Amino acid sequence: MSDPSTPVRWGIELAKLWRCAGLGFPVDVKLLALDYTSKKFSDPIGEIIDHAPHGLDGIDGMLVRRKKRGDWCISYDGNITIPGRVNFTLAHELGHYLLHRTSRDDFRCGQEQMMDYESVESKRIENQANVFASYLLMPRTDFEEQIQGQQITFDLLGDCAARYGTSLTATALKWLEFTEDAAMLIVADADDFIHWSYCSQAAKRIHCYRAPGEELPDAVKTSLRDGKLIHGLTRRVAPGVWHATAEAIESLVISDQFEQRIFLVKFPYASSRDYEKDDEVDAFDVLSERAKGFNWTK
Ligand SMILES: [Zn+2]
Known part of the structure; x- marks a missing residue:
């Protein structure tokens, strides 16, 4: 059988192999990457090392061709202590290896590369590496079994994050x-500005998107200030807060490490009358592309 050609197929294929x-779970990406590529390719991944002692600040993960040895090396920032982040980084680099190594000899990946894409091409390959990592680490059928009912x-x-060795985000x-x-996920800074948001398909259809740089809704800011909305709290929120006409269920976790507020907002009562039928969906899709993807750094 020929090799898979898309990030999704590669992810599913390797997850299957692992199972x-x-x-x-979790998939041990280090073991998988070394073993699989050494059996399958003439230019395998020969080594996976921690590059933190070498002072490569700001780079979460790297994939580099070693011409003399005829192989590749993955390195990662071992100083990162956020649960799941290193595993996702390794999977991301394995994605570059499988999908992109014929086009480049050197991949350097970090938070900046993820969110502020320099070019359409780098945005494309970073997204693909993340999609691959998500399918490898969090197979959908297993995920669905875990949350069923x-x-x-x-x-x-x-x-689920603990099961898959991935970050909560x-x-x-x-x-x-x-x-x-x-439903949607919103990540905001401690100063109430939205860093990014991501909507499910159904949430996109009711136009829930929040652009980076927007402020949190006034009612949410007031609740935060008054101490009524705290870490771990889930509450029902009236229409007009997160959506013009739909009531929402809002949950909050506060990430100490980045002083970030992560909101999970669900719209279980949104009915079909909340769905506007116009052309804006495409625009939302384009805008949300910016914040899309599996940014493992949050
Ligand atoms: Zn990358």
């Missing part, structure tokens, strides 16, 4: 990607 070998909460997503994004529920 068929009788191995459980349960209310989606940060606690449940946290359980990457796990929430994966759920939003396949869910039929109208």
